[in-house]
Amino acid sequence: MNTLTKFSIKKFRNVAPTTLEFRPGLNVLLGKNAAGKTTLLRLLSTAVGARSEALDEDVLDVSYRVSGGSLDFEHTIKRVRGKEPALSLDPDRPVREELTSIQQTDSFVFEKDGGVVMNAEVFPNEVLLDRAGKRSRMELRSRRAPFAALYMALVTDERDSALTQLANAAFSAQIKSAGRMDESLERFNTLLGLDVRREESSAGNRSTWNLVATPRSILKTLNSIFSKMTLEETSTTFQLEFLERAARVLGYDSANARFDVERLSPEPSRRIVRLSNLRFFFKRPGEEVSHDLLSYGQKRLLAFFAHADASEDLIIADELVNGLHHEWIRACLDEIGGRQAFLTSQNPLLLDFLRFDSVDEVRRTFILCERTSGDAGAQLVWRNPTLDEAESFFLAYQTGIQRVSDILLTNGLW
Structure with a gap:
């Protein structure tokens, strides 16, 4: 699997030149508000092509x-x-x-x-x-x-x-990545705005859609949707792998997705089939719930599962645990699996899920973000922990007495 191992900044806004190192699994950005955590996630996304x-x-x-x-x-x-x-x-x-x-x-x-x-x-x-x-x-x-x-x-x-x-x-x-998932519901709303068009003409068929970061489950399903569609259909219902997994975490037995179907004829020789108004439905005995009725946290979890499905190598998520129950945080980390991830969180729940096997793993896992002031004005400083900081953390971690978040606070790293 393709892994981002190092990132160097020589010139970018008011960021101090730096070289950051990462581990293959979970990487977490730590810092106060306005320390540039979201900016760093955006910069990483831009660098890898998202x-x-x-x-x-x-x-x-x-x-x-x-x-x-x-x-x-x-x-x-x-x-x-x-x-x-x-x-x-x-x-x-x-x-x-x-x-x-x-x-x-x-x-x-x-x-x-x-x-x-x-x-x-x-x-x-x-x-x-x-x-x-x-x-x-x-x-x-x-x-x-x-x-x-x-x-x-x-x-x-x-x-x-x-x-x-x-x-x-x-x-x-x-590196294949869907870029940065925001800290709110922007990714969720963008997913619902997916618009798929298949053009049929004498020159052959072609499909276009308005999202680069489209879940792979949807991409794999599109050809099947078009091949099975009848002329009378005004909507089409289908299953998605990530949606089924999210449904089980949310306590439902199953789920499906649905597009509205429109047939357009802009010219006599061209016909366009448009799929829009994407909706999700969750089912359990005696109940079917539309995504409109989901809570904020449920929508966030669904958005993350879709985002992870669109990110083949690298998952980037801002304030992942916003609105999530602690069991759902574990489900999100399980969804990441063996892929590399860059996450931020002001909530200690995420930090307490982290595990370490060595001092070097500690050093590569955390990116410390802070804002400093000097004669030249404000500057953002992004760095890995020093070797001494990582050794001190790992020694406390090995005792098993304190939680990860408490060790970070005690050592002045968060």
């Missing part, structure tokens, strides 16, 4: 390292603010004004068995490759995500099977 609109206009220089897949790699992301000439509405007026825009460059170093197999640079309009001293260049006709652009550059020569294998290995090595 867009965070709040950071779209930020200048930055960060890098992260991934291991555990077919290839290990380091990805450096640099954003600078460039200048573009602004067109005047007055043809007699010279072009003097300038508009600024964010320009991003992505650099990759791919390794296998400790040796470098490829260096790559992805610019807005081209990709540069260096393999075993052999350099090549491909022009990009349209803007693509870094890994997609890299894949296209590698498979340009379809006759070279080695390049195709390298392209597949590089593409599969990337």
Whole structure:
């Protein structure tokens, strides 16, 4: 499984330059309000390719390292603010004004068995490759995500099977994540807004939907839904794996999902089938409950299960335990399973579920976030515990007398 092992920040807002290390399982951000925990989660999401609109206009220089897949790699992301000439509405007026825009460059170093197999640079309009001293260049006709652009550059020569294998290995090595789940119900409401359209025309069928972070259970079900749909149907009901698991945690026997079905004909040669108004129904003997009647905590749990289903490698969640019963917290951690996760919580319940086998595991698990003030103004400091702090924590943890949250408080780490 692809795992984020290291994250370095050279330049980002008022954050002090730092390098953070992580463990494969649960990683927890600790700190007071306004210490940048949510900002760090957004930055991690952005770095691994899950867009965070709040950071779209930020200048930055960060890098992260991934291991555990077919290839290990380091990805450096640099954003600078460039200048573009602004067109005047007055043809007699010279072009003097300038508009600024964010320009991003992505650099990759791919390794296998400790040796470098490829260096790559992805610019807005081209990709540069260096393999075993052999350099090549491909022009990009349209803007693509870094890994997609890299894949296209590698498979340009379809006759070279080695390049195709390298392209597949590089593409599969990337961290797959649905990004950050918010601390409230934004993710839940976004899920309900899922809009799926299948276009049928003489050129063939194609499907589009408005969410990148779509639960994998829904994606796997779409083809089956369309293939079984009759012309008379105005709604379609189906089962989802994550929904069944969430239903059992919430005390129901089963659950299903339902889309409304619309058939549109914008042109004589085109027909569009639209699925919208997603709803969830939970059942037990003598009762069927719509998601509208769920409590805040129940909606949060359902949102997390859907979010986890959409995150193949990396799960990022802000204030995970908001509104959750302690048994539901355990269910969420079980849902994470062997995947890597980055979580925040001001509630000690989450912290007390953590387990440690070594000092190094303690050091890599926690990211301490604080805000400091100096002559240059406020600065955010993000770091792992020092070796002494981790050793002190682990010694107290081994005695089994105090809870994890109490040890953190006693040692001044939370």
